[in-house]
Amino acid sequence: MYNDSHCHLDFSVFDSSRDALMSACQQAGVEGFLVPSTTRSSWQRVTRLAVAYPQWRVAYGLHPYFLGEAKSDDIEHLAECCETNDALAIGEIGLDCWPGAMALDKQQFFFSRQLIIARDLKLPIIVHARKSYDLVIKAVRDTGFIYGGIVHAFNGSLVQANRLQELGFILGIGGTITYPRAKKAHRVLAELEDTAFVLETDSPDMPVCGFQGEVNTPLSIPRIAQSVARIRNSSVADIARQTNNNLLSTFPKWYKDTL
Numbered sequence: 001m002y003n004d005s006h007c008h009l010d011f012s013v014f015d016s017s018r019d020a021l022m023s024a025c026q027q028a029g030v031e032g033f034l035v036p037s038t039t040r041s042s043w044q045r046v047t048r049l050a051v052a053y054p055q056w057r058v059a060y061g062l063h064p065y066f067l068g069e070a071k072s073d074d075i076e077h078l079a080e081c082c083e084t085n086d087a088l089a090i091g092e093i094g095l096d097c098w099p100g101a102m103a104l105d106k107q108q109f110f111f112s113r114q115l116i117i118a119r120d121l122k123l124p125i126i127v128h129a130r131k132s133y134d135l136v137i138k139a140v141r142d143t144g145f146i147y148g149g150i151v152h153a154f155n156g157s158l159v160q161a162n163r164l165q166e167l168g169f170i171l172g173i174g175g176t177i178t179y180p181r182a183k184k185a186h187r188v189l190a191e192l193e194d195t196a197f198v199l200e201t202d203s204p205d206m207p208v209c210g211f212q213g214e215v216n217t218p219l220s221i222p223r224i225a226q227s228v229a230r231i232r233n234s235s236v237a238d239i240a241r242q243t244n245n246n247l248l249s250t251f252p253k254w255y256k257d258t259l
């Protein structure tokens with residue numbers, strides 16, 4: 001059995017196909033989904049959908065790329081929302097230094113404030129970081145946040161991977177790894193500890209090799225697991241088991257309903 005540790009199944013692109021997709025995932029052995037939210041207006045929606053789809057685990061947060069409509073009082077509502085809904089994690093939060101992203105000082109304000117809420121509520125976080133690993137590490141240290149989480153779609157160096165692990169994070173490995181040209185990502189993945197990573201799709205984004213231009217879904221997880229197994233000289237079964245264990249140790253509440 002597999003889990004997808006990062007997928008935006010609440011996005012409207014899935015509205016007409018969500019039920020069928022969830023059945024297809026069940027048949028393909030992809031049975032657990034971590035769905036982070038992006039804006040305050042999406043918190044209610046993911047909460048409602050997680051009732052309809054009990055195999056979803058949800059996180060609440062303000063995504064750095066979608067801060068256009070964010071206001072500082074969203075932060076107080078975030079804390080309240082996490083407590084009311086017994087949140088698994090806070091996310092998707094972080095820093096994005098890609099061209100076209102929000103002003104960095106605004107991103108840093110919201111990231112730090114959300115790190116403080118996560119610290120105070122003792123919740124792990126789901127991190128979005130593009131060209132910003134060192135800034136993310138600094139913000140985590142400055143706020144004294146110690147509850148770890150996932151740095152999703154990791155594509156940094158082995159040094160950055162090790163520094164993030166020292167801070168309690170595991171790394172999300174997704175579709176990038178399926179591309180033969182992603183040599184650097186392959187080298188880093190080959191060197192990681194077994195306990196250092198989990199599988200993710202970032203659906204509907206980040207299609208796997210051969211499916212460029214299509215809407216990505218969690219059905220790509222077995223294909224990602226195959227690539228990971230090949231690169232690490234391991235078996236698909238071992239990769240599935242290990243990454244599921246890694247999710248459980250990072251998110252103690254992941255399976256609380258079934259315990």
Ligand SMILES: [Zn+2]
Pocket residue numbers: 006008036092128202
């Ligand atoms: Zn995401």
